[in-house]
Amino acid sequence: MADLDEQLITAARAGDLNALTTLVADSHPTVRRFARTLCSTPEDAEDAAQEALIILYRKIGMLRATSALTSWMFRIVRNECLRRARLLLREHPITAETTAASAEDEVLRQLEAQAVAAAIADLPPDQRSVLVLRDVQGYSGPMVAKALGLSTAAMKSRLHRARSTVRQTLGGRP
Structure with missing residues (x-):
């Protein structure tokens, strides 16, 4: 094939x-x-x-x-x-007026989603692409490594750095 x-x-x-x-x-x-x-x-x-x-x-x-x-x-x-x-x-x-009209749970969900999206968007492009392919799309590690032209070890390293950065940005433990 x-x-x-x-x-x-x-x-x-x-x-x-x-x-x-x-x-x-x-x-x-x-x-x-x-x-x-x-x-x-x-x-x-x-x-x-x-x-x-x-x-x-x-x-x-x-x-x-x-x-x-x-x-x-x-x-x-x-x-x-x-x-x-x-x-x-x-x-x-997005303004306060548009989010204030929503139900409280919807606003909280949107704020969380925006925070995660912003944290991912702030990642360097090489880390962001690995994180999106692996964690968002669910591709396997070897598939992600091959798609991006990386070794599996390099892909894992970038993924770890990306996850750590997002976790720190969102206020979690490193």
Whole structure:
């Protein structure tokens, strides 16, 4: 299977339109699933996934190593989701008036979610990507390491630092 994927990516990089079409079609479910975990709305997730696939389609020839495809796609989706979230916050800033109208439990839940999201957003990009893939999406350690082009030990180290930083930011024990 890995050899087939390798051949498909190599052919797509060389300009084979059928290989590129197959690669985009095969990547779409994974990219869309990843986008749904990061984007705030299903529509933004679908748009981010589409944007990633368009970039893949246009720039596959620039990919340096075939093993970097997955991490490249995840970075594109992550960046697109972050761009859309920033745009949404600029257009509709969260104010005390909008949260005061909600029930007390909902406000507390939103505040906790915002604190966690802010703590994760403040992480360095390398730690944030490991934390999101491992703890949010639930991918296995070896899968995360491979997707990001890291050794398992490096992935574990980044994950530990990311978790510790989030815990400290949220006021927990180190």
